[in-house]
Amino acid sequence: MVLKINNITKNFGGISALTDVSFSIKEGEIYGLIGPNGAGKTTMFNMITNMFPPTSGEITFLDEKITGFKPHKITNKGICRTFQNIRLFSQMTVLENVLVGGHTRSKSGVFSGVLRTKGQRAEEERLRVTAKEILELVGLSEFEDAIAENLAYGQQRRLEIARALASDPKLLLLDEPAAGMNDTETADLYHLIKKVQERGITTLLIEHDMPLVMRLCDRITVLNFGKKLAEGTPEEIQNNQAVIEAYLGSEGDDESA
Numbered sequence: 001m002v003l004k005i006n007n008i009t010k011n012f013g014g015i016s017a018l019t020d021v022s023f024s025i026k027e028g029e030i031y032g033l034i035g036p037n038g039a040g041k042t043t044m045f046n047m048i049t050n051m052f053p054p055t056s057g058e059i060t061f062l063d064e065k066i067t068g069f070k071p072h073k074i075t076n077k078g079i080c081r082t083f084q085n086i087r088l089f090s091q092m093t094v095l096e097n098v099l100v101g102g103h104t105r106s107k108s109g110v111f112s113g114v115l116r117t118k119g120q121r122a123e124e125e126r127l128r129v130t131a132k133e134i135l136e137l138v139g140l141s142e143f144e145d146a147i148a149e150n151l152a153y154g155q156q157r158r159l160e161i162a163r164a165l166a167s168d169p170k171l172l173l174l175d176e177p178a179a180g181m182n183d184t185e186t187a188d189l190y191h192l193i194k195k196v197q198e199r200g201i202t203t204l205l206i207e208h209d210m211p212l213v214m215r216l217c218d219r220i221t222v223l224n225f226g227k228k229l230a231e232g233t234p235e236e237i238q239n240n241q242a243v244i245e246a247y248l249g250s251e252g253d254d255e256s257a
C-alpha cells in the first residue's frame with residue numbers, strides 16, 4: 001500500500017470534520033474521495049499533508065508513519081498536492097512556475113543565483129530539462145514563456161498539476177481539479193491524469209464531477225458528515241443504496257451541485 005489512513009478523527013472545536021475514517025490506496029491507483037460539501041474531503045488532504053494534526057489516528061506512507069511530520073518533510077517523502085483555488089505565481093512564466101515546483105525538492109534554493117557552483121548549474125540544467133518534459137506531458141510546451149495569468153482557465157489548472165509533478169511525487173493529491181472546467185478542458189484533464197498514472201504515480205482525487213470520477217477512478221471512498229459511508233469500485237459506489245440516498249441521488253436534481 002502507498003498510503004494507509006488509519007482511524008483518522010479531526011475535531012475543530014465542537015465540529016467533527018472527520019470521524020474514525022480509514023482507507024488504503026494501492027500503488028498506481030487513481031483513488032477518488034467524494035461526498036457532499038462539508039463532508040471532510042479537504043480536511044483529509046490537510047491531514048495527509050499535516051497542515052493540521054489529526055485529533056487521533058495515524059497515516060502511513062510507504063510503510064512509514066508520517067503523522068506529525070512537517071509539511072515540507074512530507075513533500076520530500078513524495079506527496080504533493082494541488083488546491084481547490086488556483087495558486088500559481090501569476091506574474092511568472094509557465095516554465096518558471098514549474099521550476100519553482102522542482103526546487104521544492106532540489107538541494108539548491110530558487111534564489112541561490114549569484115555564487116553558483118558548477119554542481120548547482122548542473123542541477124539547474126537538470127531541473128529545466130525535467131520541467132520541459134513535464135510541460136510536454138501536460139500539453140503546455142508551446143506556452144512555456146507565457147505569463148501564467150494569461151493562460152486559459154483549464155491551462156492554469158493543468159499548470160498547477162505540472163508544478164506538483166515537478167517535485168517528483170509518488171502520490172499526487174488533486175483537490176477538485178475539474179472545478180470550473182468546460183467539457184473540453186475536463187476531457188483533457190481525464191487524459192492527463194491517465195498519463196500520470198502510466199508514469200507510475202498514484203493519485204488521490206477529490207472531485208464533484210461524477211461522470212469524471214466514475215470514468216477515472218479505480219476505487220472510491222465516499223464521505224458523509226465526516227464519516228466513511230462506502231468504499232468500492234465506481235460500479236459498487238453507483239449501486240450502493242446508502243450512497244444514492246445521501247449523495248448521488250440528489251446530484252441529478254440539483255444542477256449546481
Ligand SMILES: Nc1ncnc2c1ncn2[C@@H]1O[C@H](COP(=O)(O)OP(=O)(O)OP(=O)(O)O)[C@@H](O)[C@H]1O
Nearest residue numbers: 012015016017035036037038039040041042043044
Ligand atoms: N480550519 C478549520 N477550522 C474549523 N472548521 C473547519 C476547518 N476546516 C474545515 N472545517 C470544517 O470541517 C468540515 C469539513 O470541511 P471540508 O472543507 O473538509 O469539507 P469538504 O468535503 O472538502 O467540502 P467541499 O466539498 O465544500 O470542499 C466543515 O464543517 C468545515 O466547516
